[in-house]
Amino acid sequence: MIVQRERAPPDLVTVGAFRYHEFMMITENVKTRFAPSPTGLLHLGNVRTALFNALLAQRSAGRFLLRIEDTDQERSRAEYVEALQDDLRWLGLDWQEGPGVGGPQAPYAQSERSTVYARFYQQLEAAERVYPCFCSPAELALSRKAQLASGRPPRYAGTCARLGEGERQTRIARGAAPTLRFRVPAGQAVEFGDLVRGAQRFSSDDIGDFVIRRADGTPQFFFANAVDDALMAITHVLRGEDHLANTPRQLLLLEALDLPAPRYGHLALIVGSDGGPLSKRAGDLSVRELRASGYLPEALLNYLARLGHAYARDVWMDPAELAANFSTEHLGRAPARYDEAQLLHWQSEAIRHATADRLWEWAGARERVPAGSGADFIEAVRANIRFPADVAFWAERLFGAELAPSDDSKAIIREAGSAFFEHALAAYERHGVAYPPLVAELRQLTGLKGKPLFMPLRAALTGETHGPELARILALLPPETVRRRLRACH
Secondary structure, eight states: OEEOOOOOOOSOOEETTEETHHHHTTTTSOEEEEOOOSSSOOBHHHHHHHHHHHHHHHHTTOEEEEOBOOOOTTTOOHHHHHHHHHHHHHHTOOOSBBTTTBOTTOOOBGGGOHHHHHHHHHHHHHTTOEEEEOOOHHHHHHHHHHHHHTTOOOOOOOGGGGOOHHHHHHHHHTTOOOEEEEOOOTTOEEEEEETTTEEEEEEGGGTOOEEEEOTTSOBOHHHHHHHHHHHTTOOEEEEEGGGTTHHHHHHHHHHHHTOOOOEEEEEOOEEOTTSSBOOTTTTOOBHHHHHHHTOOHHHHHHHHTTSSBOOSSOSOOOHHHHHHTOOGGGBOSSOEEOOHHHHHHHHHHHHHHSOHHHHHHHHTOTTTSOTTOHHHHHHHHGGGOSSHHHHHHHHHHHHOSSOOOOHHHHHHHHHHOHHHHHHHHHHHHHHTTOHHHHHHHHHHHHOOOSHHHHHHHHHHHHSOSSOSOHHHHHHHSOHHHHHHHHHTTO
16 A cells, blocks of 8 residues: 655755755745646636645745646747746746746756656666556557457556566667656555545556656656656645546655655636536636736636635635635535636726726726826726726727717707707806716706706717716816717707
């Protein structure tokens, strides 16, 4: 039986320029990581993983590390590495160790760590825990098909495990490029306590020998990911439930290398409103797309922090509050359902809590709003906007040279009649932007109150039947604009 061990300093082993015990002494502090593969833009699923790990570290006054797992040479791209770092910084998920920051276990890109991995391959080879595998992809696929057809779980049949040293050398001499397989011990139970799912138990007989080094010499995920977590003193790993089957393999590897394992927690995946996997239509949007559409980072943080995690209070929180109230005990096992309406709710909350200066910069409406009116304009329209396009709409409605009323507004203007707007213009000339006396006089002159009084004014001044407070609108509009729009209605 293999049980996940407590983290403790392993025996002194020299690896490159550092020694384990110099770094394992710090592991009493929580240290989490985000380790993306740069094969595309960050989407909601992997951003949530980064967020949960960052919140756990921050709550515990620990450290959050970024590592780039770029061993997929065909799909990894430098531009994706840059993009994911930019997206994380935009979200405020700053890492204390990793690319651009440095740290004691640099480098933090797996493509630059081949000499580190080579030493551990040698250690496993010396202990006869690995062997070269010459099976072709076609042979492996045929074996898998036969196993499935006979009702057996697919696992490596151990073909090359029985090759003698002479046969191995002969094949290598002929130019064969083998993979390197880890020899899984038979008849063992691998057990660990999952931070989300509780006690987990796997049989080593169901796993099968697995590849830790590809034929091209690059490390397989199981190997590099586990070794780097140990060397980088990672104490807690929160990752998607699709990695759950990887965990027993990695625990076996770490035991064979006499390296400590982190505590694992496997997060429920995010599904669409129909219960199926997310799609581009339903929310598998990249952070880059959401950012370009105008979402504020605080909106995404408040939404994602609740996607599969429960807070006692479902209220707006700043990043520090999100971290202080985060707990692995509140992570759910059921699939987390993406809900665009909820994301829009938190976008509205983000706008409500942002400063006027912040929204002014976000909106990008400088060319449409008169100089010096930016802050007042933002406060006037704050309750009526969600995205920069909404800001542009109201800027045009309030400050555009021509006003084209909506069909509903035209009907309201016609129903009010020209006399109403003559009285409105007269009241404006006497009171200007002093809204209460202006409305009081207009009420006296027309005998109207409530919607029949306010709706025609709004329709005339903005061309809309709903929108910002009339008092704020009146204060914002240039006097000549007010006069022109009221005259146009009678």
